[in-house]
Amino acid sequence: MNNDSWLHALGQELVRHQLGPDVIGHVIAEAATHLRDSGQPALRAFGTPQGYAAAVADSLAARRPPRRPLGRVRLDVRGVTKRYGRRTVLHDVDLTVRAGEVAAVVGANGCGKSTFLRVCAGLLSADAGAVVVDGVLGYCPQDAGTYDFLRPDEHFVLVGAGRGLDRSRSRRLGRAGAAALQWDPADGTQARHLSGGTRQKLNLVMASMGDPDVLLLDEPYQGFDRGTYLDFWQHVWRWRDEGRAIVVVTHLLSHLDQVDQVLDLTVREAAA
Numbered sequence: 001m002n003n004d005s006w007l008h009a010l011g012q013e014l015v016r017h018q019l020g021p022d023v024i025g026h027v028i029a030e031a032a033t034h035l036r037d038s039g040q041p042a043l044r045a046f047g048t049p050q051g052y053a054a055a056v057a058d059s060l061a062a063r064r065p066p067r068r069p070l071g072r073v074r075l076d077v078r079g080v081t082k083r084y085g086r087r088t089v090l091h092d093v094d095l096t097v098r099a100g101e102v103a104a105v106v107g108a109n110g111c112g113k114s115t116f117l118r119v120c121a122g123l124l125s126a127d128a129g130a131v132v133v134d135g136v137l138g139y140c141p142q143d144a145g146t147y148d149f150l151r152p153d154e155h156f157v158l159v160g161a162g163r164g165l166d167r168s169r170s171r172r173l174g175r176a177g178a179a180a181l182q183w184d185p186a187d188g189t190q191a192r193h194l195s196g197g198t199r200q201k202l203n204l205v206m207a208s209m210g211d212p213d214v215l216l217l218d219e220p221y222q223g224f225d226r227g228t229y230l231d232f233w234q235h236v237w238r239w240r241d242e243g244r245a246i247v248v249v250t251h252l253l254s255h256l257d258q259v260d261q262v263l264d265l266t267v268r269e270a271a272a
């Protein structure tokens with residue numbers, strides 16, 4: 001079975017599991033991206049279409065752990081407006097996320113989700129409004145974020161230094177984070193030679209190093225392989241249980257009741 005017929009069969013299986021067309025489109029797009037980036041045959045990367053579709057459906061339907069009492073406000077976004085030239089991308093956006101809470105940022109392509117996260121991370125300034133972060137911030141960008149000529153361990157040391165960690169502790173933490181995402185970076189491949197999904201793992205590990213209080217994750221699972229994709233939300237629930245405030249940009253969440261709040265930027269853009 002070649003990759004095209006595998007992807008076609010995956011689509012049919014996802015329909016059989018009664019997933020919505022948007023979710024199916026994104027699952028297939030992500031699988032296709034991973035196959036293109038990794039150069040792997042689909043059967044080796046994901047197993048059978050039947051098995052992968054069943055696992056995706058299970059993951060999306062997974063029950064989240066019971067809610068705990070929420071902690072202090074870690075991220076407070078008030079009235080944020082952002083324009084590119086004459087185009088208003090974000091209009092008067094509010095979001096408050098407390099310790100132990102997960103917020104999903106959703107919306108159509110180009111509605112401003114990444115822009116919103118970049119404003120929250122302090123990488124872009126807003127034209128109006130304010131963002132207050134209480135604590136240490138970890139940010140996982142949708143792409144970029146890695147340095148082509150550095151090896152994973154060197155990334156861990158670089159981020160660790162910013163968090164006040166020494167080199168060996170940084171490497172240990174980074175490798176432990178990688179192992180949790182089913183990735184062993186020990187072979188020291190430079191970032192430019194990693195697949196897209198593995199670079200995303202590197203980004204995610206860096207974002208979560210050093211116990212950040214606030215985690216901003218911009219579609220962090222793009223290109224992840226089967227096991228990692230299925231585990232991703234379990235990591236999110238664990239971080240939440242540890243008391244972190246988490247903001248996840250996602251297209252894939254069909255069961256939005258699994259997160260604590262949803263910010264739909266499409267609606268806001270239309271209202272602007």
Ligand SMILES: Nc1ncnc2c1ncn2[C@@H]1O[C@H](COP(=O)(O)OP(=O)(O)OP(=O)(O)O)[C@@H](O)[C@H]1O
Nearest residue numbers: 084085089107108109110111112113114115116142
């Ligand atoms: N630096 C920039 N200058 C001008 N326009 C920009 C810039 N960055 C983003 N845009 C535009 O702003 C809009 C919002 O972009 P953004 O990447 O935030 O959307 P998004 O919701 O994250 O998209 P996607 O779902 O495709 O990832 C898009 O129309 C994009 O083309």
